[in-house]
Amino acid sequence: MLDVHASSVVRAVVQGIWLGWKVESNWTNPFVFLTYLIAKPIASVILVGLVFVIGSSASGMSRDDLFFYTFTGAVFFIYPATITISLAYLVHEDRAKYEVLKHIYITPSSLKPYIVGRGVASAINASVSVVVSMLIGSIVFSNYFALHLPIDASKIDYPALIASIPLGVAAFISLGVILYAINLVTFKLQYSLSEYTTGILFLFSGVVFPPSMLPYPVSLIGGVLPTTHFLNVVRASLMGYNAYESMAYLLLSTILMIAVALIFMNRVESIARFKGTIDRKAEY
C-alpha cells in the first residue's frame, strides 16, 4: 500500500510539472510563447534598470555595484513572483475554469504533490526568464547606459549559486501553497492576494534596495523572509563572496516555510472539507 501511495505521489508531482508546462505553453504557438516567455521579464527588468538610471543620474551617482544590486534583485525576484502568483491563481483555474479541483482532491495523492509539481513547472519557466533577462539585460545596460555588472565568470561560486535555486524554489513553492490554501477557502482573493504578497516581498526583501534602508523595526521583517536570504546568496555567489552565512539563513527559512506551509495546508484542507468549498464555485 505504501508503495502504491509513494508511486501516486511521485507521479502526481511529475504530472503537475507536465501539466504546468502544457498549461503555460500550449495556449499559443511556440514562437509566440517564447516571445512571451522572454519579453515579459525583460520588460520588467529593463524598467527597473531604467528607474535606476534615471534615479542615479538625478542624484549624480552611477555606481556599478549599486546597479548590480538592483539588477540582480529584479532578475532573481522573477522566481518568487512567478511561483507565488501561479500557485495563488491555480485554485481559481482548477475549481471554476477547468472544474478539476475536486477530482484531483479525491485522488490518492490529493492536492499537495500536484501543487508542488505545478510550482516546479513555474520555476522552470522562471529559470528561462532569469537566464534570458540576465544575458539580454546586461548587454543592453552595458552597451547603451555604460552600466557594467561586476561579475567575473571565473570567480562565481557555482555550487552556492546552484544550491540556492532549489532551496529558494522550495521556499517559494511553500509560500505559494499557503496562498493556495487561503484561496481554497475564499473566493475573491485570487488576484489581490498574490499581488499583496509579491508587493510585500518586493518591499521588504532587498530586491532593489537593502532592507536596512527601511526604518527600524520594519527593517527586521526582511530577516524572516526567505526571499531576502535567497537574493543575498545569489548576489554573494555571483560576486564570488562567501555565501555560507546567507546560505544557512536560506536553509533555515526554507525549512521553516515548508513546515508552516504543511501545517497550514493540512489545517485549511480540513476547514475546506468542513465548509464544502473544495468544489464550490464563486457566486459571480
Next chain:
Amino acid sequence: MYAVETINLSRVFELKGKSILALDDVNIRISKGEILGLLGANGAGKTTLVKILSTLLLPSKGSAYIHGYDVVRDAKHVRRIINLVSGGETPGYGMLTVRENLWFFSQLYGLASSLAKERIDMLIKDMELEQYRDVRMHKLSTGYKQRLNLARGFINDPRVLFLDEPTLGLDVMNARHMRKYIRDWVDEDSARTILLTTHYLAEAEEVCDKIAIIYKGRIVAYETPLALKASLSNGVSIQVEIFSNDLTSSSSMIVDKISRSSGVLACMLEGFDGDEDEKGKVVKSWSNTGNNNRHDYNSNGDERVTRLRIMLDDDSKIPDLVSMLVINGYKVLSVKRDQPTLEDVYMRYITSINE
C-alpha cells in the same frame, strides 16, 4: 462488509445564520456488485451524500464507510478505491487532448505507464471517442466532453463509483449509451458498486438494483424497484387525458382540484420528474425521458390537452373522478388503467409525507 455503509449520517449547513439540515440520520447499506439509485428532487440531499462519501465534505454527525474505511479518518484509503462523475460538468483541461486528460488522471491514481495506456485505449474505445483521441478537449461537443468525463471516472477501475446525475444535460442517445455502459460495467465484476443519484425516475428503474428515495435529507423508502412498486398494490394507477377550452385554467389548477377529490391518493402531470417547491409541494416539471408536449393543442389549435397520472385508493372511484372533471368544465378524452411505475411510488411517498 458493505461496499458503502452510512450510520445516522447527518449534515447541517450554516447559511447566513440559519441552520439547514441537508442530511438527516441517513442509513444506507450498499452491497458489492449493486447499483443503488438515489432518487430525490433538487435540494433533497443527494449531492451532499455523494460529497461526504467521496471525501469532499465532512459530515456533521454519524459515520460513513467505503469497504470498511471511514470516510473521515481513512480518507486516503477511501480515495484509492473510489471515483466520482458529476453530470452537467465537463472537468478537464481544454488545451489537452482526450488522451492527455485521461493520462493526467491515470497518473494521479499512480497507475503504471503500461497499465494506464492500456486502460486509456480501452476507455476511449468503450466511450466511442476513437476519432477524438488526439483532439483537444475544448473542441469537443458537450456530449463527447461528458463521455470523456465518464471515462475519467473509470480510469482507476474504482471499487465504488459515485455518479451524481450523470445524464444531466445529455441527449437521448448519449444518455442511453451511458446507462448501458454503467449497467454492463457492474455486471462484469461483482466487486464493483455504483451509487447513482438522479431525479429521472425512468433512469433509476432501468439501471438500479435498489432504489432509495431521499426527501428533505431523509431516506423515506429503500427497496428494489419491484418491491417499491409492489408496495402500491392497494392503489390503482390511471392515466387520464383531458382538455379544456378555458385557456386561463392552468395545469396546476387541474392537479390541485383532482388532488383534493375523494379517493385520490396522488395526482401529477405525465412526465413529472419529482421537483418540489420550497414548501415541499409537488410542482410540475419535465424530465428528459418524458413527453414534453405538456400543453398539446388539437387540430383546431385552440383546445388545451393535459395528460395526468392519478393514483386512486380504489377503482370504484374512477366514475366519480370523471364526473368531477366534467362538472368542472373539462372534457375527458381517455381513461386508461396502468401498472404502477416508479413515478407513482415517488409521488405516493412524497404526498404521504406532506400530508
